[in-house]
Amino acid sequence: xxxxxxxxxxxxxxxxxxxxxxxxxxxxxxxxxxxxxxxxxxxxxxxxxxxxxxxxxxxxxxxxxxxxxxxxxxxxxxxxxxxxxxxxxxxxxxxxxxxxxxxxxxxxxxxxxxxxxxxxxxxxxxxxxxxxxxxxxxxxxxxxxxxxxxxxxxxxxxxxxxxxxxxxxxxxxxxxxxxxxxxxxxxxxxxxxxxxxxxxxxxxxxxxxxxxxxxxxxxxxxxxxxxxxxxxxxxxxxxxxxxxxxxxxxxxxxxxxxxxxxxxxxxxxxxxxxxxxxxxxxxxxxxxxxxxxxxxxxxxxxxxxxxxxxxxxxxxxxxxxxxxxxxxxxxxxxxxxxxxxxxxxxxxxxxxxxxxxxxxxxxxxxxxxxxxxxxxxxxxxxxxxxxxxxxxxxxxxxxxxxxxxxxxxxxxxxxxxxxxxxxxxxxxxxxxxxxxxxxxxxxxxxxxxxxxxxxxxxxxxxxxxxxxxxxxxxxxxxxxxxxxxxxxxxxxxxxxxxxxxxxxxxxxxxxxxxxxxxxxxxxxxxxxxxxxxxxxxxxxxxxxxxxxxxxxxxxxxxxxxxxxxxxxxxxxxxxxxxxxxxxxxxxxxxxxxxxxxxxxxx
Numbered sequence: 001x002x003x004x005x006x007x008x009x010x011x012x013x014x015x016x017x018x019x020x021x022x023x024x025x026x027x028x029x030x031x032x033x034x035x036x037x038x039x040x041x042x043x044x045x046x047x048x049x050x051x052x053x054x055x056x057x058x059x060x061x062x063x064x065x066x067x068x069x070x071x072x073x074x075x076x077x078x079x080x081x082x083x084x085x086x087x088x089x090x091x092x093x094x095x096x097x098x099x100x101x102x103x104x105x106x107x108x109x110x111x112x113x114x115x116x117x118x119x120x121x122x123x124x125x126x127x128x129x130x131x132x133x134x135x136x137x138x139x140x141x142x143x144x145x146x147x148x149x150x151x152x153x154x155x156x157x158x159x160x161x162x163x164x165x166x167x168x169x170x171x172x173x174x175x176x177x178x179x180x181x182x183x184x185x186x187x188x189x190x191x192x193x194x195x196x197x198x199x200x201x202x203x204x205x206x207x208x209x210x211x212x213x214x215x216x217x218x219x220x221x222x223x224x225x226x227x228x229x230x231x232x233x234x235x236x237x238x239x240x241x242x243x244x245x246x247x248x249x250x251x252x253x254x255x256x257x258x259x260x261x262x263x264x265x266x267x268x269x270x271x272x273x274x275x276x277x278x279x280x281x282x283x284x285x286x287x288x289x290x291x292x293x294x295x296x297x298x299x300x301x302x303x304x305x306x307x308x309x310x311x312x313x314x315x316x317x318x319x320x321x322x323x324x325x326x327x328x329x330x331x332x333x334x335x336x337x338x339x340x341x342x343x344x345x346x347x348x349x350x351x352x353x354x355x356x357x358x359x360x361x362x363x364x365x366x367x368x369x370x371x372x373x374x375x376x377x378x379x380x381x382x383x384x385x386x387x388x389x390x391x392x393x394x395x396x397x398x399x400x401x402x403x404x405x406x407x408x409x410x411x412x413x414x415x416x417x418x419x420x421x422x423x424x425x426x427x428x429x430x431x432x433x434x435x436x437x438x439x440x441x442x443x444x445x446x447x448x449x450x451x452x453x454x455x456x457x458x459x460x461x462x463x464x465x466x467x468x469x470x471x472x473x474x475x476x477x478x479x480x481x482x483x484x485x486x487x488x489x490x491x492x493x494x495x496x497x498x499x500x501x502x503x504x505x506x507x508x509x510x511x512x513x514x515x516x517x518x519x520x521x522x523x524x525x526x527x528x529x530x531x532x533x534x535x536x537x538x539x540x541x542x543x544x545x546x547x548x549x550x551x552x553x554x555x556x557x558x559x560x561x562x563x564x565x566x567x568x569x570x571x572x573x574x575x576x577x578x579x580x581x582x583x584x585x586x587x588x589x590x591x592x593x594x595x596x597x598x599x600x601x602x
Contacts, residue, residue: 158185173509194489263598265533267553271597272560278304278316278583278591281326285310288585289338291572295389296345299578303327305349306591307340313351313361318581318593330368332359338383343408344391352396354381360411375413377404388432393449395435397423403437405449417447417454425479427469436476438466444478458510460486467522472532475513475551479523485537486512487554514554518547525572529579534596536582538570546570546584567592 157179160167170188180188277283278291286309294303304316304324311334315327332351340351343360352358356379360369374382377398385396387408395417396404403417403426421441428435434455438444442463446456460466460478468479476490488510521541528535532551539545544567548557561567572585579599584592 157181169511265550265552265598267550267555268557269559270534270548270557272582273595273597275320275581275593275595276323278318278324278593279306279314279326279589280324281316282314282329284308284312284314284585284589284591286589287569287571287587288589288591289571290340291583291585291591292341292574293576293581293583294342294345295577297577299576299580302576302581304576304583304591305340305342306585307337307351308585308589309336309338310589311336313337313340313349315363316591318576324593328363330361332368335359339385341385341387342391343387343394344389346391348391350385350387350394352382352385354383356380356382358382358385369411371411374404374406377402377413379404384426386426386428386435388428388435389430390432392432393428393435395426395428395437397426401439403435403447415452417445417452419443419445419454424466425469427471429471430473436469436471438469438478440465442466442480444469444476456508458508461512461515462486467524468526470526470528470535472528472551474532475528475535477526477528477535477537478512479526479537481522483517483519483521483523483539485516485519485523485526485535485549487514487516487535487549487551488512516547516549516554516556518556519545521545525570527573527575529575530577531579534575534579536573536575538573538584540569540571543567543569546573 158167158181159179160171161177170185170192279288284306288306288308290305290307292305294305297303301317301319304318306314306316311332312329313332314329316324317327318324335351335355336353337351338353340349342349347362347364349361349363350358351361357370357372360371361367362369374396379396379398382396385394387394392408393414394406394408396406398404398416399422401419401421401423403419403423405414405417406412407414417435417437419437419439419441420443421439423437424439426435426437433449435447435449436444437447438460442460442465444458444460444466445454447453448455460480462478462480462482462484464480464482464484466478467481470477470479471490474489474491476488477485478488479485516537519537519539519542521539523537524540525538526535528551535549535551537547537549544561544563544565546561546567548560549555550557567584568586568588568590570584570586574583575581576583579596582594582596584594586592
């Protein structure tokens with residue numbers, strides 16, 4: 001036992017830093033008794049370090065105090081046999097003696113949060129008077145007010161002036177300020193879409209009526225006569241919609257307009273290559289005032305006709321391997337030629353100048369016919385005219401707003417058409433049934449050739465004098481002396497003209513699809529290519545004044561012509577059949593020739 005006491009004393013000395021070994025000390029109940037020498041030393045000095053017994057006593061008290069700072073949760077522990085039947089442990093005895101343990105701060109905060117969540121849940125339950133899908137009274141009142149405002153707007157109409165700026169494009173005329181009805185507003189939106197968005201991508205193939213008018217053929221036999229699928233009855237065969245759908249599905253043709261190479265024309269870049277001049281073998285001695293490709297000639301080697309103020313009419317065969325040889329030429333001593341054109345697919349050419357007479361030259365027989373004057377007319381100059389596509393009709397510009405019609409075969413006067421102001425531009429439509437004219441008043445007129453009546457008239461938005469016209473199957477281009485070229489959608493014009501011929505003059509307010517302002521001087525010449533995808537625009541009053549427009553997107557080609565393209569002053573231009581060549585006549589007597597590689601078969 002003494003050895004154990006000595007070992008405990010040595011351990012205590014190491015732990016608490018006592019001086020020397022504790023001799024004569026004993027431990028009773030876990031507390032060490034100090035010797036008399038140590039007690040005397042403590043009496044002499046108050047600041048003496050504590051003895052081993054005091055240190056042990058202080059440590060025990062500190063452990064009891066620390067145990068009182070925490071509340072131990074023993075709810076999850078199993079009850080042992082040492083616990084009394086009353087269920088009171090030592091902690092409970094401490095509480096019963098008035099010593100309450102301190103509660104942890106984190107547990108207090110968690111309890112507060114739980115209580116707040118319970119209160120909010122109770123408030124939410126109390127506020128819910130109905131089902132979740134039922135709107136409250138305030139929300140329903142707001143919806144009712146919105147519906148009332150919409151009803152008022154519907155009754156009042158839609159204003160095209162007070163709304164966004166883009167709504168102003170839906171006006172029929174500039175001074176229209178009254179609101180339109182909802183149905184009329186919807187109708188104008190549809191028309192706007194047809195005139196703009198549907199231009200780039202043609203959708204007329206989906207029209208049932210157009211599909212019926214143009215029945216496709218397979219192996220030389222109409223599709224309506226071909227055998228249909230199983231289960232089809234006679235009633236289904238007569239159904240228009242089924243016929244149109246079968247026409248589309250059984251044909252392998254492209255639904256969109258494409259070139260001969262099978263690709264659509266790029267909207268911004270045009271692949272152009274210059275070749276030898278068309279009249280390289282015999283250039284003009286003056287300006288090339290007129291040039292034209294023969295409509296019925298070969299696409300690879302077309303026939304080119306040039307004429308100018310040098311009184312010479314020349315014919316060339318476009319062949320790059322042989323330097324575009326000259327076929328024939330003829331001199332008209334009394335006629336400085338200002339205008340010349342083929343009479344349709346025939347070999348006859350009509351020529352005129354600032355003279356009261358004109359010539360008709362038959363290139364096949366070599367005969368020249370001079371028409372001294374037009375019976376019943378007193379014009380001293382017949383320098384401008386237009387020929388129909390089939391060559392059956394010639395329209396000369398007369399005085400005092402008259403358009404003089406002459407038969408293409410007999411060369412005799414047929415009738416007159418009258419407009420307000422002087423005539424500045426004439427152009428026939430592709431079918432030859434209608435002719436368009438415009439002049440100093442800025443209005444565009446459409447006449448029916450058979451009845452000699454004006455079936456449509458609208459004002460060009462440029463507001464200045466019209467200088468040129470060009471017509472394709474779907475579009476109408478109007479050039480003005482200000483240089484502005486307006487592009488109109490002319491797809492539904494024939495139906496409008498037929499209605500106007502029955503009811504009288506159809507005066508309309510048409511808005512252009514696009515106004516092209518790339519020319520700064522008068523737009524003297526306008527020309528569409530064979531498929532209507534390119535519009536050539538030129539002016540005589542500006543150097544290198546030529547621009548090409550991509551019609552489906554109404555954008556000008558940016559890569560050609562450039563500032564280094566030697567166009568000089570452009571007086572005339574024309575596209576070859578198939579649009580494989582573009583010929584440009586300038587004031588130096590040259591006929592510049594360019595290849596449009598997009599239209600060549602790869």
